[in-house]
Amino acid sequence: MHFGENHPPGDPGLRIWGDVKFRADAVIGAEVKGSVTGTDKIIVTRGTVVAGAVEGSDIRVQGEVQGGVAGRGQVWIGSQAKVKVGCRAKSLRIEPGAEFRGELQIG
Amino acid sequence: MPAVLTKIEVTCPECRQAQMESQNFISTVCRNCGHYFKSGRAAPTGKRKIRRTVIKKRELTCAECGMLQEVAEEAQSSTCLQCGRHLELGHREILGEHLGNLSLEGDLKIGPKGNFGGSRARAARILLQGRASGYLEAPEWLRVEGQARLRTGASGGRLEIRPGAVMETGEPILFQSGEIEGELRCPMARFTGPLRVGPQGAVVAEKISFTELTVEPGGRIRAQGETLAG
Numbered sequence: 001m002h003f004g005e006n007h008p009p010g011d012p013g014l015r016i017w018g019d020v021k022f023r024a025d026a027v028i029g030a031e032v033k034g035s036v037t038g039t040d041k042i043i044v045t046r047g048t049v050v051a052g053a054v055e056g057s058d059i060r061v062q063g064e065v066q067g068g069v070a071g072r073g074q075v076w077i078g079s080q081a082k083v084k085v086g087c088r089a090k091s092l093r094i095e096p097g098a099e100f101r102g103e104l105q106i107g
Numbered sequence: 108m109p110a111v112l113t114k115i116e117v118t119c120p121e122c123r124q125a126q127m128e129s130q131n132f133i134s135t136v137c138r139n140c141g142h143y144f145k146s147g148r149a150a151p152t153g154k155r156k157i158r159r160t161v162i163k164k165r166e167l168t169c170a171e172c173g174m175l176q177e178v179a180e181e182a183q184s185s186t187c188l189q190c191g192r193h194l195e196l197g198h199r200e201i202l203g204e205h206l207g208n209l210s211l212e213g214d215l216k217i218g219p220k221g222n223f224g225g226s227r228a229r230a231a232r233i234l235l236q237g238r239a240s241g242y243l244e245a246p247e248w249l250r251v252e253g254q255a256r257l258r259t260g261a262s263g264g265r266l267e268i269r270p271g272a273v274m275e276t277g278e279p280i281l282f283q284s285g286e287i288e289g290e291l292r293c294p295m296a297r298f299t300g301p302l303r304v305g306p307q308g309a310v311v312a313e314k315i316s317f318t319e320l321t322v323e324p325g326g327r328i329r330a331q332g333e334t335l336a337g
Contacts, residue, residue, distance in 0.1 A: 087332075094320040096301070100334045104315070106304075107327030
């Protein structure tokens with residue numbers, strides 16, 4: 001499921017006030033004033049800002065997540081991504097250039 | 108076949124005294140009258156040539172003042188040209204108890220039954236198979252294959268903790284990069300480059316910072332994490 005579209009940073013296009021839940025793989029390109037929860041893979045695209053947490057199986061972050069990331073599998077934080085609060089996952093990759101600050105609970 | 112320097116005999120244009128100079132010399136001072144002359148003004152006499160072996164050199168950094176200097180490859184010790192510190196260039200192996208401090212520019216191996224009980228050891232490369240309790244400084248790498256419980260901290264280039272090995276420190280550690288296949292426990296760890304935690308690796312720290320982090324499936328981290336600006 002492709003939720004919203006890619007927009008340049010500062011112009012999120014679609015804005016959502018509230019939590020979002022997915023029952024399939026999801027690609028988010030929007031400003032979300034809440035949390036994002038999914039049963040499968042979640043991709044937070046560049047320009048996306050999630051004010052809450054992102055929870056899923058495998059999570060790929062290229063945008064900004066202000067409430068932490070919790071993955072049941074692998075979490076990948078890209079070179080221009082920002083993640084605050086923390087990260088929980090089975091395995092983790094933080095690319096050079098990414099901004100991360102928070103609690104790490106890996107493995 | 109060693110490299111050689113070719114020398115030629117040149118004549119001083121002032122006093123006609125002959126002396127030996129490197130074939131590629133640009134200018135020199137006459138050893139007889141002190142006259143300074145350039146190579147263009149001194150014609151070689153063509154009498155004879157001496158072939159001299161070039162001394163192979165290597166670079167080293169003084170542990171005290173950080174000055175980069177050159178020493179002969181075979182040298183076992185030297186003196187810093189800037190601060191005068193005595194530099195021990197050889198390698199050292201600790202097989203039993205060692206209580207004094209150490210400072211080497213070569214390798215330090217603390218064997219399986221070795222115990223470094225001094226307060227500080229510095230060597231370009233440190234292999235720790237036994238035990239250590241003092242501060243370890245390894246500008247190139249520190250490889251832990253044993254059980255290290257350091258009262259203080261450690262610093263250097265690359266930190267390698269091999270599977271089954273444990274490194275526990277009482278104070279912060281600072282390295283350029285890390286390869287953790289064993290266990291690392293410390294209050295604070297700062298890696299100015301990449302940190303990789305392998306499938307059997309574990310890092311338990313109050314705070315950990317890095318520019319790049321990879322935790323492979325099976326690896327563990329429990330810490331407050333923070334990326335450093337690249």
